Amino acid sequence: MTLETAFAILLSATISGSLYAMMASGLSLVWGTLGVFNFAHGSLLLLAAYVAWTVGKVGGPAVQGPLAIAVMLAAMAVFGFLLYLTTVRPLIGRSNAELAVIISTISAMIIIRNVVQFAWGPLPKQVPALGSSSITVFGTVISSHQIVVILIGPLLLLGIAAFLKFARVGLAVRSVEQNPDAALLVGVNPQFIYALVFAASAVLAAIAGYLLAGIQFLTPDFGGDPLLKAFIVIVLGGLNSLLGAFVAAYVVGLIEALAIFFLGLFWAPVILFVVIIVVLLVRPQGLLGGAR
Amino acid sequence: MIQLARRRWSIAPIMAAVALALLVALPFVASPYLQGLAVVALLYATVAASWDITLGYTGLFNLAHIAFFGVGAYTSGILSVTFGVDPWLGVLAGAVGATATAAIVYLPVSRLRGIYVALITFAFTQLALRFVLSARELTGGQSGFTRIPPLRIGDVALVGGSPWSIYLAGGLLVLTVVVLRAFVRSDHGTALIALRDGELYAISRGISVLNIRLLAFVVSAVFTGAAGAVYTHYLGALTPGVLDFSLVTLLLSMVLVGGAATIYGPAAAALVLGVSIEWLGPIGPLRFVIVSLLVLLTVILFPSGVWGAIGRLQGEVRRRSRGNSQT
């Protein structure tokens, strides 16, 4: 393998890794605080991309860029909250909440996907990438959009970690995760925390969706693939730590890039699954050995 | 108590006899359109009944079950179209293929618990779908195959319009229910339930987790794969849609009966739902939205399923009447 190809593979891995980390972290946060898993997370990605596209279309070229992004993020935060209200909140506290939310969010996923297809049609759409400059490193062209993707994942996760560690509400989030009763007794409002975390995960998915839309064509099936990879990341890295999700995201990105390079797009899914099987057979606690 | 048990015991055979009679009579009383709905509904019921094994009896949320159906369909379809294998052998091969798939899926599942099982099985189904879409030469990709040979009995082709299609689908359902009920009542089934309800205790009594759960996975896949194969020969066409075989319809049947772990429950629910939903067919994708909404509403409003809610109501009534006589 030449230096150029090695670099290209690494680049692809960091781009994917960043996106997968963004998606997995949202899921992990919701799991830690609410104890449920949102199967409609990919739908949030999907919706975010379409909303961004629409804002851009409706507003014209003047509305591209920062304004479109801001509107899209706000809309997705609201939508995330609505999703929480309808599919999660009624079910929290039940003994089978975990299973019930899986079912309710799967239903939501199907509903959203069909509504998107109905509202926007099946034809592929394109969301403009961020910026148009590029640099060339080791023979590979890196666009400004790709640079943003590479940087944003780690930055966001760092920001979240910092928020959880230092901000008052961040402490409150961790408190609900570690001891819900004690959190109540210091005056934390769990409903507020739940809604906040869920909306935050929606915003994370939205950012990932918007960035991905600048790379791939936008169809109603958009986001199914990253969601799938996010699931694999979570199985490998565990739901219990952001760090685990972060590391696993890049590992999956790397494996995927290598598989595609050596065996082609065709075999990549199979390789991923084989890798999971092997890892789980050899090391059942996942990559970082988080308690399961 | 004894009286109650005896009464419950005698209802099931009567209902089964009635159902069988209906099945036999159906081709003679129903329009071809309705017959077509019935065939698909009967296949739904087979899949739902099998899903109860992993869902209800093992307590694992196996989202790869739909993939077993698809694997059965593709195995049989590809073998008959590309390799000219007799469709009946194809059905057998479909069952075998689905079973092998179940064993493979079980590999990671054996090391995981709870939510991770749902994730990995979901991932598997999606990966299978992607594989089918990209292996175009083998599977026909997005468009699939259209000249799937039908199953034949003598000169008769078991396609839409032939009463034998209903008998085949119905027969498969009956076979499935009989075998699965026997499995559930066997030592293996008892061990499975013990494992589901109290894992540590069961293990301490010598029940091997790995073997029993693997068996459950495999048993749940056998008839599902066969159903998939029958489905594709009945339709005469094979598309990637089979890997997604109306997940919501099956979910709704499970949710309505509250994952009852009865085999009968999900089968009956799927039957009724299958007919109703296929009947909504002409609306297109909107029907999936409607069914999904129904699932959502049911989960929120009826935590133990509609039948569960009715069961609780019955329990309430019974308890109150007993209470009055016991004071």
Next chain:
Amino acid sequence: MLRGASIAVGDGESVGLFGPNGHGKTTLLRSISGLLRPWAGSIRFQDRDITGWSPRQIVEAGLIHVPQANTMFPRMTVLENLTLGAYSPRARPHRRRNLERVFDLFPRLADRRTQTCQTLSGGERQMAALGVGLMGEPTMLMLDEPTLGLAPLMKEVLARAITEIATSGVTLLMVDQDINLLLEVCQREYLLEGGETSLELQEGERIREEQVLEMYFGSAEASGGTMDDA
């Protein structure tokens, strides 16, 4: 199951609650702090009916509950735990002041402020739990078994701290198995038995160990150990 329990605590008083395990002491506290909803009856605090209030509202009103054993956020540091104690809008402005007070009261916590709570000893954890309660700027503090499982020396430290808190004007409702501790700290005591309150000991009354053992076990010989072992 509580049935017909009734207690009253005066402003600035220290009242103890004792009784056999499983007879509802913790349930009573949890009902008062809003973690549990009573089916019947009412709870009044400072002339307001707080029955059915959310825990958050009750904390904001100044009624702080320090529950048994499990109060902490194990993977957070002592400092973070204490900071969370001052989460409510009522307590937030006084956070720095209260933090100093807690560290004055419990110098050991100050030394361990960057340690996570799961690494603390039993006694230190109880100190931290008490500290978290204090951070909430309480008018009234409810303590559930603050000295459970501690060695006598530790018990003394905590007893002294609790007395100091009571002296500073905080109303106190304290549950503990150690009758002598209750007698030391509190002015009045209730017995909670079979879900009902009974027997109110007034200030000045003293109760002998044998009498308590009789209450619990029917006879002074039945247990064979001291109260501390019970």
